[in-house]
Amino acid sequence: MSFGDPNNPYGPPPQQPPAAPPGAPGYGYPQAPPNIPPQGYGYPQQPAYPGYPGGNMMPQTMPGLMVTARVLLYIVAGVQILIGIFAIFGAATINDASNAGEDTFGDNGLSDIGHASAGIIFVIALIFLGLSALSITLGVKFTRGGQGIRITTMVYGILGSLLGFLGLINAADVGSSASLVFALLWIGFGGVMAAAMIAPSGAAWFNRPRY
Known part of the structure; x- marks a missing residue:
């Protein structure tokens, strides 16, 4: 009996080929995918709208009182x-009348008063046009403005209500119904603007995060 016989049951076991080192894939076999934990229970889900803080938060809408204040502006x-x-047309008319009086009667006190009145009215016209630009700017800035727009609008509304109150007193003394209605409207408009800025919804709107 020979120990070299491979069929000898009493001989040493045949030599096995060396095993491949662990983790090294064999040639021709597909790579095993890495261990990725499943997105199941207990794992955070991806937001539906990534790319900005807040995840799925929808855009906020302007409160109703804010919309009213904006329309009033x-x-x-x-x-x-x-x-x-x-006022500009009135100032121009008074100035032309004063010039005509100077041409007819020469330089006199009435012409000087007319020129001064025309200058005052023209300044008033510029003030109202400047305030109109401010009103439009405040209304436009309601969408993207911050606390500066809120405070400016609040002060603007309070001053408007104060002027309306003074006009109301003057209209009551004069007895003019048109001036009375105009003063009441001015008080109401200014009060709504100030109230919209003081209300918690207004403060929250101007404090909202912007991305």
């Missing part, structure tokens, strides 16, 4: 523009 701006335009 545009209405006030339109009235201020009309007053400024009429």
Whole structure:
């Protein structure tokens, strides 16, 4: 009996080929995918709208009181523009009449008063046109503005209500119904603007995060 016989049951076991080192894939076999934990229970889900903080938060909408204040600002701006335009025409008319008086009667006190009045009215017209620009700017900035726009609008509304109150007193003394209605409207507009800025919804709107 020979120990070299491979069929000898009493001989040493045949030599096995060396095993491949662990982790090294064999030639021609596909690579095993890495161990990726499944997105199951207990794992955080990906947001539906990534790319900005807040995940799935939808855009906020402007509160109703803020929308009302914004519309009133545009209405006030339109009235201020009309007053400024009429004031400019009035100043030009008075100035032309003063020039005509100087041509007819020479330099006199009435002509000087006319020129001074025309200058004052023209300055008032410029003030109203400037305020109309401010009203439009505040209304436009409601969308992207911050606390500066909120405070400016609040002060603007308070001052408007104060002027309306003074006009109300004057209208009551004069007895003019048109001036009384105009003063009441001015008080109401200014009060709504100030209230919209003081309300918690207004403060939250101007404090909202912007991305």
